[in-house]
Amino acid sequence: MKSTRIVITGIGLTAPNGNSLEEFRRNLLGGVSGVQTIDVRYMGRHPAGVCSFDPLRHQKKKELRVGTRAGSISIYCAREAMADSRMDFSQSSTDRVGIFIGCTEHGNVETENEVYAISKFGYDTKFWSHYHNPRTVANNPAGEVSLNLGITGPAYTIGAACAAGNLGIIHATQMLRLGEVDFAICGGVSESIHTFGIFAGFKSQGALAAHADPTQASRPFDKDRNGIVVSEGGCLYTLERLEDALKRNAKIYGEIAGYCVNSDASDYVLPNPTRQAECVRRAVAHAQIEPKDVDIVNTHATSTPQGDIQECEAIRAVFGEGCPTTAINNTKSFIGHTMGAAGALELAGNLPAFSDSIVHPTINVQNLDPLCDIAGLVLNTPKRVAKVDTILNNSFGMLGINSTLIVRKYVA
Amino acid sequence: MTNDETKKAVLDIIADIAPDEDLSNLKSDVKLRDQVQLDSMDFLDIVMELRKRHGIEVPEAEYGRLASLDSCAEYLTPKFNALEAKR
Numbered sequence: 399m400k401s402t403r404i405v406i407t408g409i410g411l412t413a414p415n416g417n418s419l420e421e422f423r424r425n426l427l428g429g430v431s432g433v434q435t436i437d438v439r440y441m442g443r444h445p446a447g448v449c450s451f452d453p454l455r456h457q458k459k460k461e462l463r464v465g466t467r468a469g470s471i472s473i474y475c476a477r478e479a480m481a482d483s484r485m486d487f488s489q490s491s492t493d494r495v496g497i498f499i500g501c502t503e504h505g506n507v508e509t510e511n512e513v514y515a516i517s518k519f520g521y522d523t524k525f526w527s528h529y530h531n532p533r534t535v536a537n538n539p540a541g542e543v544s545l546n547l548g549i550t551g552p553a554y555t556i557g558a559a560c561a562a563g564n565l566g567i568i569h570a571t572q573m574l575r576l577g578e579v580d581f582a583i584c585g586g587v588s589e590s591i592h593t594f595g596i597f598a599g600f601k602s603q604g605a606l607a608a609h610a611d612p613t614q615a616s617r618p619f620d621k622d623r624n625g626i627v628v629s630e631g632g633c634l635y636t637l638e639r640l641e642d643a644l645k646r647n648a649k650i651y652g653e654i655a656g657y658c659v660n661s662d663a664s665d666y667v668l669p670n671p672t673r674q675a676e677c678v679r680r681a682v683a684h685a686q687i688e689p690k691d692v693d694i695v696n697t698h699a700t701s702t703p704q705g706d707i708q709e710c711e712a713i714r715a716v717f718g719e720g721c722p723t724t725a726i727n728n729t730k731s732f733i734g735h736t737m738g739a740a741g742a743l744e745l746a747g748n749l750p751a752f753s754d755s756i757v758h759p760t761i762n763v764q765n766l767d768p769l770c771d772i773a774g775l776v777l778n779t780p781k782r783v784a785k786v787d788t789i790l791n792n793s794f795g796m797l798g799i800n801s802t803l804i805v806r807k808y809v810a
Numbered sequence: 811m812t813n814d815e816t817k818k819a820v821l822d823i824i825a826d827i828a829p830d831e832d833l834s835n836l837k838s839d840v841k842l843r844d845q846v847q848l849d850s851m852d853f854l855d856i857v858m859e860l861r862k863r864h865g866i867e868v869p870e871a872e873y874g875r876l877a878s879l880d881s882c883a884e885y886l887t888p889k890f891n892a893l894e895a896k897r
Contacts, residue, residue, distance in 0.1 A: 463829065
């Protein structure tokens with residue numbers, strides 16, 4: 399009987415404020431935002447989270463010309479995670495290695511670029527790129543990783559709106575437990591800052607952040623929050639069965655303890671705190687713990703007026719009573735909303751707490767919204783706590799998809 | 811347009827679509843695909859860039875005429891000159 403314990407053995411990431419876990423964590427503890435202002439096609443300047451990794455570190459110029467930004471982010475993260483895991487497939491088959499990458503959306507960037515390109519030729523479609531289809535198929539980011547690393551196992555994306563980063567990890571866990579793969583590269587990515595449509599959609603919805611200082615534009619729980627900062631980013635993990643990791647003496651960042659995915663079934667965009675609370679409770683039950691055992695709750699809160707209140711309502715319902723040591727924070731206040739990468743990236747930013755026992759704060763809260771005033775919020779400065787053994791990570795998305803992932807400190 | 815100018819126009823396109831390749835010692839009478847890593851999609855890029863940059867159409871049946879720099883020059887120079895004459 400194979401072990402069903404699944405552990406994290408490698409992390410590769412790029413965030414608007416860091417291109418490695420070490421740099422990312424340092425900036426989360428140092429209060430350093432990664433949000434800047436960019437030109438958005440047709441829309442002028444808006445705050446956004448931009449990643450600064452060097453794509454030529456792991457790709458040739460031709461790969462960059464042919465591929466997509468999401469593919470490039472995925473390749474960077476996958477290569478960094480593989481190096482971190484010290485797993486070497488150079489002498490062995492990769493047909494039992496899975497690549498599972500969460501995406502909020504894929505193809506908007508490439509389609510907008512092509513429409514813009516043919517607009518320069520009177521919209522004559524004979525100028526439409528023959529790369530359009532391989533760039534826009536939904537599996538593109540995972541497929542580009544497969545091509546770059548020469549991995550022949552299953553490689554596909556998981557479309558789950560902004561819950562997708564968690565879903566990549568959850569799906570990999572399931573595939574490892576089913577015995578369908580022996581090693582997984584998983585998490586989430588986003589190239590969304592390169593599509594004006596995402597910005598325009600949030601703007602039309604009244605949910606796009608605006609602030610004179612871009613570093614203060616993402617401000618979950620603050621009374622003056624006014625919307626989402628769209629960001630790009632990626633975070634991919636290597637996951638293995640515990641016995642396999644132990645056999646090769648791998649470094650273990652943490653163990654997947656439990657999870658839940660459910661649906662609101664109530665609205666296209668408005669969150670549903672009842673279903674969110676249900677998702678959190680079921681994940682806690684799946685991990686066979688009590689709410690009071692959770693040391694850090696990393697919230698999904700995106701800095702929208704309504705969404706933050708509703709998540710706080712859900713958290714209050716689960717952790718409001720009898721959880722005096724549960725700390726609650728938010729990573730989007732530093733990096734904006736990295737969409738499909740959010741769940742995976744925000745979890746990574748908290749994992750070092752297993753060893754340093756520091757909870758990174760939610761920054762930019764100058765005037766706490768009373769409706770978001772929940773017990774345990776860590777505001778503006780890091781908080782040292784007695785211990786961090788369990789981290790719960792929320793990621794929710796449009797069409798009412800909710801995900802909660804719980805990771806525990808590895809104990810033999 | 812001279813044959814040499816045509817070859818330079820083609821080389822400029824190849825430099826963009828195969829940016830990792832060293833094009834300094836290409837032999838003009840040898841097939842491009844024997845000297846540069848070009849797959850079928852890259853080849854379509856050459857056709858597309860001739861269309862975008864120079865307004866030149868290469869029908870699919872005549873793609874083989876773009877095999878080497880010499881054959882490119884032989885096939886494309888009259889097209890460049892015909893376009894020039896229309897302007």
